[in-house]
Amino acid sequence: MMGQAQDHAQAWRARPVGSAASDIDLVFDRADRPATVTGLLAACVSGADGLAVDADEAWSWSLSQRLQALLAMRVASGEVSLDLQSSCTRCGEAMEVQLDLRDFAGEPASPRFTWHSDDGLELTLRLPNGRDLQRWMQGPLASPASHEALAASLIESVVGVPAGTQPPALSALLPALDDAFEAHDPLTALRLHATCPACAHGNILACDLESMLIDGFARAQVRMLDDVLRLARAFHWSEAEILALPSWRRAHYLSQIDQGSWV
Numbered sequence: 001m002m003g004q005a006q007d008h009a010q011a012w013r014a015r016p017v018g019s020a021a022s023d024i025d026l027v028f029d030r031a032d033r034p035a036t037v038t039g040l041l042a043a044c045v046s047g048a049d050g051l052a053v054d055a056d057e058a059w060s061w062s063l064s065q066r067l068q069a070l071l072a073m074r075v076a077s078g079e080v081s082l083d084l085q086s087s088c089t090r091c092g093e094a095m096e097v098q099l100d101l102r103d104f105a106g107e108p109a110s111p112r113f114t115w116h117s118d119d120g121l122e123l124t125l126r127l128p129n130g131r132d133l134q135r136w137m138q139g140p141l142a143s144p145a146s147h148e149a150l151a152a153s154l155i156e157s158v159v160g161v162p163a164g165t166q167p168p169a170l171s172a173l174l175p176a177l178d179d180a181f182e183a184h185d186p187l188t189a190l191r192l193h194a195t196c197p198a199c200a201h202g203n204i205l206a207c208d209l210e211s212m213l214i215d216g217f218a219r220a221q222v223r224m225l226d227d228v229l230r231l232a233r234a235f236h237w238s239e240a241e242i243l244a245l246p247s248w249r250r251a252h253y254l255s256q257i258d259q260g261s262w263v
């Protein structure tokens with residue numbers, strides 16, 4: 001079954017944050033992560049036709065596809081490693097796990113999948129998309145009722161309920177459904193195994209890849225602004241003039257400043 005997301009995955013291209021002058025306008029809103037991601041995708045990802053993905057389309061992508069596009073942006077920057085800082089749950093020793101993002105980059109999980117319960121039900125499930133996430137964030141996320149509503153909105157069909165019986169309560173299925181989503185799309189709520197260097201305890205680390213990627217893009221934007229500032233200070237060019245320079249020329253002038261020829 002070829003889903004739409006897979007077609008996109010083969011067709012889209014991603015560029016790194018910092019490679020276009022307009023990246024100084026990217027908005028990093030900690031309070032609205034879904035909108036931040038959509039803004040990044042609309043700015044840096046283009047389709048097979050070379051046209052930028054529009055925000056509407058980016059909202060409709062599954063969380064898996066949105067994460068894969070962010071990973072492609074980061075890999076395109078050449079900065080492929082990411083450090084996950086944590087501490088051992090048994091002895092408290094600081095732990096650092098270095099991830100190679102190329103290990104995670106690839107095809108998004110298919111947007112629909114089938115799951116079978118132990119008692120013979122067959123559920124067709126869809127992965128949440130950007131719009132779902134935005135809607136849930138606007139509602140009372142923490143309540144069990146909203147967790148159920150969320151899960152219910154991702155079930156497209158149920159077959160195998162014996163005639164004359166009621167389908168099982170959603171609340172009874174939730175733990176198994178959570179596991180099913182995690183197995184189908186392990187990256188969205190990634191868990192890594194890491195052995196403590198001090199006590200050898202096996203830890204399971206939660207890894208919010210999306211958040212770490214966004215932080216990296218925000219740092220790339222800050223570096224860009226810092227470069228503009230250094231060039232403006234040395235050469236008295238305007239921000240627009242500096243941003244209009246191709247990046248190799250900007251890099252050249254910055255290296256001249258670093259060498260002390262222009263201070």
Ligand SMILES: [Zn+2]
Binds near residue numbers: 089090091197200
């Ligand atoms: Zn330990």
